Amino acid sequence: MDATMENKMGLPPPYEPTAPSPAPPPSYFGDNPPPPAGLAVPAVPPRTTVITTPAAPAAPAGRPIKLGPGPTGASCPTCHKSIVTRVDFVPNTRTHIVSAALCVLAGCCCGCFVPYCMRSCKSANHYCPACKAFIGTYQHS
Template structure:
């Protein structure tokens, strides 16, 4: 078959050889080049980990269970059983709105606000009143 016959038949043109793959960019994690002259980079002190009773409180809340849970308070370092407060969350509002739409009246929309399974359980220390963690039903 000649080239004119291929074009009439709607066939694609033959592939041409391509150049080899380009060189990959340098790694971002190793072999860092030195800083340009005149730029002063301050030395970073090494991180230290403090353990024991003098450790600062954790910034991230701890996952807890749905009821009062025994633990050690990160603020006052006492062995405690947490106090639980149940507060409405997004799930409570969505279930309430869905019941209101499906039932056609507003009486059913109050049910999720009475159910603990539709609320978030926030755990607090009974001694120092510090926030310990949270639990949401899945």
């Protein structure tokens, strides 16, 4: 059979010699090849950095900071500055319970929004105005 007859029969063309194999990938060592076998290389100890910081007590003598419902004077346990705290009021479990009780008692959903507008039903989160660190939470009793 010749080549034209093979093509008419749907057979593939004859294979041609393949190209030589590609070059090997570049070395992982860059321009510095590994040392020859048997050559002793002195070990270099790894560099370590030690950072020492003074321990920051949470409050003098381990006492918690007494916080109130509004901005309170305190010493920040993070930056150790004498500050007046910044207060954010956030809803808590008490807010949700009072809201649900008002909804049931009032018979409609109009009164359920009132606790979310009252500071006495929310927790007061205190933050340092200098370093923005969280100081603590005050919850009305």
